[in-house]
Amino acid sequence: MDIQEKIRAQVSANPVVLYMKGTPQFPQCGFSGMAAQILKACGAEYVAVDVLTDPELREGIKIYANWPTIPQLYISGEFVGGADIMRELYESNELQEMLSQAA
Amino acid sequence: MPDSEQIKNLIAQALPCEFLEVRGEDGVHFEAVVVSAAFAGKNKVQQHQLVYRALGDRMKQEIHALSLRTFTPEAWAAINV
Numbered sequence: 001m002d003i004q005e006k007i008r009a010q011v012s013a014n015p016v017v018l019y020m021k022g023t024p025q026f027p028q029c030g031f032s033g034m035a036a037q038i039l040k041a042c043g044a045e046y047v048a049v050d051v052l053t054d055p056e057l058r059e060g061i062k063i064y065a066n067w068p069t070i071p072q073l074y075i076s077g078e079f080v081g082g083a084d085i086m087r088e089l090y091e092s093n094e095l096q097e098m099l100s101q102a103a
Numbered sequence: 104m105p106d107s108e109q110i111k112n113l114i115a116q117a118l119p120c121e122f123l124e125v126r127g128e129d130g131v132h133f134e135a136v137v138v139s140a141a142f143a144g145k146n147k148v149q150q151h152q153l154v155y156r157a158l159g160d161r162m163k164q165e166i167h168a169l170s171l172r173t174f175t176p177e178a179w180a181a182i183n184v
Binding site: 030031066067068069079080081082083084085088089 | 147148151152155168170171172
């Protein structure tokens with residue numbers, strides 16, 4: 001299985017996946033930390049994937065979503081956005097709505 | 104090192120902008136507000152992708168943290184009442 005298939009499997013198997021630098025407890029980048037904080041504020045259960053442990057994943061995820069930066073949030077297998085879009089969706093309550101419908 | 108002026112020019116060349124502002128003094132973290140009719144009918148991810156495409160390869164290497172806020176002219180007018 002190549003990296004793109006691995007990513008597809010991972011985002012399909014888990015309702016909510018956050019690809020980030022570091023972990024929710026120890027984020028290694030401000031934007032990744034913000035993304036984890038937002039999901040915490042939503043009380044969301046999610047799978048956090050530390051891309052720093054896997055260089056192939058760190059680059060592969062950017063190709064998968066056609067999105068050049070980390071963090072990346074996936075809900076029900078769909079790329080939702082990075083830190084900026086997560087914050088906007090959170091402020092408009094859309095993120096909470098999407099998370100509650102995650103499957 | 105890219106500065107906000109260079110980023111602004113790259114975006115302006117690629118997208119017809121009704122409003123375009125790029126701030127960022129530390130050479131790494133930038134904030135851009137982009138208002139363009141090209142965003143019409145596109146969701147936030149697609150809007151941001153248009154801006155990233157405008158920045159091209161420069162986006163991948165140098166600009167680690169560009170905070171983007173994108174609006175259609177209508178959305179921008181609505182919040183600037």
